[in-house]
Structure formats: structure tokens, C-alpha cells
Amino acid sequence: MTKLDVDERWDLIDKISKKTVTFGEYKHTLKDAIGELTVKPLTGIPIAIAVLYGFWSFFSSFAGFFTDGFFVKLFDEHWLLWLQEIFPGKESWLYYIFVGDPSATNCFEAFGVLTSGFFVAIGVVLPAIVAFYLILTLLEDSGYLPRLAVLIDTILHRIGLHGYAIVPTILSLGCNVPAVAATRVLETRKERFIMMTILAIFIPCGAQLGIMKEVIPDTMGFVIFYLFMGYLIFGFILNKIIPGKTPEMLIDVPPYQMPTAQNVGRKLWMRTSSFFKVALPFVLLGCVIVNVLYLTGFIAWMGDILSPLFIGWFGVPSETAGPLIAAFLRKDLAVAQLSAIEMTRYQMISAVVLVSIYFPCVATFAMMLREGWKELLGSIAVLAMVVTLYGGLLHLIWILLGVA
Amino acid sequence: MKILLMGHPNVGKSVLFNRLTGANVIESNYPGTTIDYTKGYMRVGGEEVEVIDVPGTFSLDPKDKAEEVAVKMLHESRDATVICVIDASKIERGLYLVLEIVEEGYSVAIALNMWDVAEDKNIKIDVVNLERILGVPVVSTTAISGEGIKELVSRSRGTAPVEVDDIFERVED
Numbered sequence: 001m002t003k004l005d006v007d008e009r010w011d012l013i014d015k016i017s018k019k020t021v022t023f024g025e026y027k028h029t030l031k032d033a034i035g036e037l038t039v040k041p042l043t044g045i046p047i048a049i050a051v052l053y054g055f056w057s058f059f060s061s062f063a064g065f066f067t068d069g070f071f072v073k074l075f076d077e078h079w080l081l082w083l084q085e086i087f088p089g090k091e092s093w094l095y096y097i098f099v100g101d102p103s104a105t106n107c108f109e110a111f112g113v114l115t116s117g118f119f120v121a122i123g124v125v126l127p128a129i130v131a132f133y134l135i136l137t138l139l140e141d142s143g144y145l146p147r148l149a150v151l152i153d154t155i156l157h158r159i160g161l162h163g164y165a166i167v168p169t170i171l172s173l174g175c176n177v178p179a180v181a182a183t184r185v186l187e188t189r190k191e192r193f194i195m196m197t198i199l200a201i202f203i204p205c206g207a208q209l210g211i212m213k214e215v216i217p218d219t220m221g222f223v224i225f226y227l228f229m230g231y232l233i234f235g236f237i238l239n240k241i242i243p244g245k246t247p248e249m250l251i252d253v254p255p256y257q258m259p260t261a262q263n264v265g266r267k268l269w270m271r272t273s274s275f276f277k278v279a280l281p282f283v284l285l286g287c288v289i290v291n292v293l294y295l296t297g298f299i300a301w302m303g304d305i306l307s308p309l310f311i312g313w314f315g316v317p318s319e320t321a322g323p324l325i326a327a328f329l330r331k332d333l334a335v336a337q338l339s340a341i342e343m344t345r346y347q348m349i350s351a352v353v354l355v356s357i358y359f360p361c362v363a364t365f366a367m368m369l370r371e372g373w374k375e376l377l378g379s380i381a382v383l384a385m386v387v388t389l390y391g392g393l394l395h396l397i398w399i400l401l402g403v404a
Numbered sequence: 405m406k407i408l409l410m411g412h413p414n415v416g417k418s419v420l421f422n423r424l425t426g427a428n429v430i431e432s433n434y435p436g437t438t439i440d441y442t443k444g445y446m447r448v449g450g451e452e453v454e455v456i457d458v459p460g461t462f463s464l465d466p467k468d469k470a471e472e473v474a475v476k477m478l479h480e481s482r483d484a485t486v487i488c489v490i491d492a493s494k495i496e497r498g499l500y501l502v503l504e505i506v507e508e509g510y511s512v513a514i515a516l517n518m519w520d521v522a523e524d525k526n527i528k529i530d531v532v533n534l535e536r537i538l539g540v541p542v543v544s545t546t547a548i549s550g551e552g553i554k555e556l557v558s559r560s561r562g563t564a565p566v567e568v569d570d571i572f573e574r575v576e577d
Contacts, residue, residue, distance in 0.1 A: 003507050004568060012568075012572065014496075019575065020531075020537070021530070023527055027526070140432035140433060143434065181440070182436070184439040185436035271430075
């Protein structure tokens with residue numbers, strides 16, 4: 001077998017292409033024109049803002065339409081009442097676990113497996129996930145994402161990444177699990193570590209976004225803002241302290257393509273169904289575990305122990321211990337639980353930010369472990385630091401603003 | 405029989421894979437969608453053929469984890485037939501990977517994919533001559549619409565390893 005060196009190979013290719021390829025005159029097409037408009041900063045940045053804003057508007061109105069207009073009524077006025085009527089033994093622990101609080105008038109407060117569990121998964125998260133993946137798929141198939149990567153390259157270099165890191169970041173807004181896998185397209189260990197860590201900590205997934213929009217619509221903007229700031233601040237710090245390089249981004253920007261209905265439909269179906277295969281069991285299991293922990297008094301006990309930290313350092317009520325335990329399994333569930341706890345608007349912002357940044361959910365954790373245990377341990381160390389620092393910092397901001 | 409689909413990122417390997425096997429792997433219009441390999445099966449003339457969708461790679465000298473998966477997959481499948489998927493509008497750099505794989509002694513067939521894009525760009529490729537020079541089957545395809553897929557399958561069955569020295573000789577003819 002003859003092996004060629006790089007130059008010999010290119011020489012051979014040159015000869016072959018001279019004999020077989022002819023390049024005709026190239027006409028500038030509409031696709032090229034659109035391509036240029038979306039990449040040049042002057043026009044590209046406004047377009048990017050418009051695209052992302054449109055993404056968000058569609059997400060919230062689509063999800064809101066189905067959740068508020070349909071599922072809330074279905075679950076609160078029919079499903080909950082029906083369960084409360086037919087489920088035997090209002091005082092029993094079984095009732096508590098499966099239906100929850102017998103006096104509840106809506107599915108958020110009841111917190112039973114069959115009431116809140118199903119409502120969160122199907123009524124709130126399903127519409128959010130479908131809306132998110134529909135838009136994501138259109139962005140993916142059209143070829144817009146790599147252009148966004150080009151635009152955002154300079155900013156991401158500040159946090160030790162390059163523009164292409166926007167792809168895992170956006171995927172992560174749907175679900176952190178495929179996003180962790182997508183970090184494989186980044187070249188160095190440093191980049192992969194930074195990306196994996198800050199996305200597991202700071203990027204809320206579609207389920208979380210959906211539930212936040214439902215239970216804390218007024219404060220959600222602040223939560224997102226603090227998460228986004230955390231992403232940049234801690235990315236910047238990690239970039240300074242982690243050894244290694246961030247190479248320049250070298251990507252092919254593909255031609256724009258019209259997404260086909262068939263592929264969009266198929267991807268939407270695949271992603272939604274695989275999301276539910278992972279999510280639904282965890283949501284239901286999470287409800288069971290948290291209810292059992294409440295029944296056995298474990299959560300009250302944990303709340304007592306952690307109260308100096310919670311009340312003194314983070315400035316949130318000690319009852320938030322319960323949601324933090326649920327957050328191990330599912331963050332959407334934890335946010336739903338938080339909404340039932342009495343607290344001020346600012347405590348709510350802190351609590352939701354804490355639940356979001358504190359520990360990745362079980363599925364993400366497993367995925368990170370698959371990518372390397374050293375990285376995982378490193379991420380956990382960063383995480384512990386971030387939660388303590390950032391939680392305290394938020395509290396400090398509230399104190400300075402005079403609202404804590 | 406085992407077929408590996410290899411080529412640069414975002415040339416349509418996953419689209420081709422879904423077409424061949426009826427599987428559902430995620431396909432998108434940006435490089436780096438496939439980050440792990442997927443196996444699937446197709447039936448060709450009564451025989452069950454294993455098809456593997458491999459992450460895109462520019463060369464056999466991996467630059468990231470996804471490319472490492474691709475190169476490892478190739479080296480673990482010594483007996484496989486490799487269908488090299490090339491973006492027909494960027495044929496030269498696609499051929500680089502083809503040559504690397506040919507040099508390692510694999511049986512190769514070439515799918516000149518995104519043929520429609522090449523036509524849009526007014527690029528003309530003499531497929532017959534290319535096939536003569538390389539000594540391996542070359543088929544123009546548009547995986548998204550399914551053009552050329554049948555021919556690609558039937559032609560890739562009979563392919564055999566070729567020597568680079570022979571390619572050098574034939575290119576001078």
C-alpha cells in the first residue's frame with residue numbers, strides 16, 4: 001500500500017479535478033444575499049435579535065395558549081375534582097402521595113403524583129417542549145445556527161469558548177442532555193469543560209422555562225437575566241483559571257435551505273417523544289419521593305438543619321429545602337413546588353435561580369458522567385462554589401436594594 | 405456486509421442514512437449534528453446489510469471528540485465498505501478524505517451528494533471520467549430528495565480496494 005504525504009495528496013487531487021471538474025460562471029443568488037445580510041454585523045445583529053425575540057414570543061404564546069387555554073381547565077376543573085371524588089381515604093398516606101392536599105383547588109398546590117405530576121409533565125411541559133423544538137428545528141434545518149455562531153464568536157471568546165458554542169447553548173434550552181453530548185464538537189478539553197459546566201449550571205431547560213412562564217410570569221425575566229449574567233461571569237472566570245487553549249472557530253457556513261415539512265415533523269416527534277420517555281418517569285418518581293420525604297418528616301428536618309444557610313446566607317425560607325431535593329430529579333417539578341411556598345417576589349427570584357443553578361438533573365448528571373468523571377467532579381466543584389457565591393450575591397443585591 | 409458512511413460534516417450523511425435504513429437519526433443543516441455513530445440495517449437483494457452513520461470528519465487526523473469517534477469507527481471496521489459522501493460543490497476537499505481512506509486499503513464507493521447545490525453553483529463534474537480515474541464507483545446523489553440512492557446502493561456492492569499508484573497512472577491518461 002502506497003501512502004501519500006499531504007502535498008502529494010493535494011497534487012493528485014489537483015490533477016484529478018483538472019480533468020473532471022469545470023466551474024461555470026457563478027451567479028449571485030437570493031440565498032447568497034440573505035446569507036450575507038445575516039452574517040454581516042451591521043445587519044446581522046438586528047436580525048439575530050429579531051430572530052431570538054421571535055423565538056421567545058412564539059414559545060411563550062404557543063405554550064401559554066395550550067396550557068392556560070386548555071390544560072389548566074382540563075386538569076383543575078375535571079381531572080382534579082374527579083380524582084378527589086373517587087380516590088378513597090382522604091386521610092391516608094396513599095391519598096397524600098397520589099392526590100395530595102385534599103383541599104387543593106388547583107393542580108399546582110395539590111402536589112400528588114397523579115395531580116401535579118401529570119399536570120406539570122403534560123399540561124405545562126409538553127406544550128413548552130413542542131413549541132421550543134418546532135422553532136429550533138426550523139432554525140437548524142434552514143441553516144441559520146452556524147450564522148449565529150459567526151456573529152457571536154467575539155463575545156464567546158471572552159468566556160473561553162468560540163462562536164460554535166452557541167449550538168450546545170441553544171440545544172440546552174431544550175434539554176441539557178443532548179447539549180452535553182453536543183459539546184463534542186468543541187476542539188479542546190478546556191472548551192468542553194467550560195461549556196459543559198456553565199450550561200449544566202446556568203441554562204434552564206425547556207421544561208423549566210415552561211413551568212417558570214406558568215407559575216412566575218412576572219419575575220421570570222429577572223430569573224433569566226440573573227442566569228444569563230451568571231453564564232457570562234462564571235464563563236469569564238473559568239476561562240481565566242482553567243489552563244488550555246481556545247482555538248479560533250473554523251466552520252463551514254452551509255447554504256440556506258428550505259426546511260421540509262417531513263423532516264421538521266419527524267424531528268419534532270422524535271425529540272418530543274424521547275424527552276417524555278426520560279422526563280415523565282422522573283417527574284412521577286420525583287413526586288413520590290418528595291411526598292414520602294414530607295410524610296416522614298425528613299424535609300422539615302432538613303429545613304431546620306439548613307435554615308441558617310437558607311435564611312441567613314441565601315435569604316430564602318427554609319421550606320425551600322423540599323424543592324431543592326426535588327430538583328435532583330426534575331427542575332420543573334421543583335419550580336412548581338416553589339410556587340406553593342409563601343415568599344416575597346425577591347425571595348422567589350433567588351429561590352428559582354438557586355433551583356436552576358443548583359445541581360444538574362439526574363439525566364444530565366448521567367450524561368456528564370458518560371463524557372468523563374474527572375470533568376464531572378470538576379463541574380461539581382465549580383457548581384458548589386457558584387451556588388454559594390451567587391446565592392449570597394443575590395441576597396446582597398436585595399439587601400442593598402432594600403428589598404430583602 | 406457492513407457499510408460505513410463517511411465524509412465531511414454537513415454533507416448529508418445522516419439524510420442518506422435515514423433514506424437507506426428507514427431509521428430516524430437527527431439531521432440538520434449545520435456541521436456537527438451527529439456526534440456519535442448510529443447503526444441501522446437495510447436489505448439488498450435478500451442480504452441484510454449493516455449501515456453505520458459516522459460523525460463527520462475532515463481527515464483521518466481527528467480534531468475533536470466527534471472526529472475521534474469517526475476515525476475509531478473506521479479503524480475498527482477493517483472489512484467494511486466505505487461510502488464516502490462528498491459535497492459535490494466542494495469536491496476537492498472531499499477527495500482528500502477519499503484518498504486517505506483508499507490509501508488505508510478500504511473498498512470505497514463515492515456519493516457525490518448535494519448534486520443540486522453543485523448544479524445551482526454551475527459546477528460540472530465528469531462523473532464517468534472521475535470514476536475511471538479513481539477506479540471506484542462514483543454516483544451523483546441528492547439525498548434530500550432521494551435521487552441516485554438506488555444506484556448508489558447497487559453500485560457499492562461490487563467495489564474493491566484500489567492502489568493509489570494506479571490512480572496516478574490513470575490520471576495521466
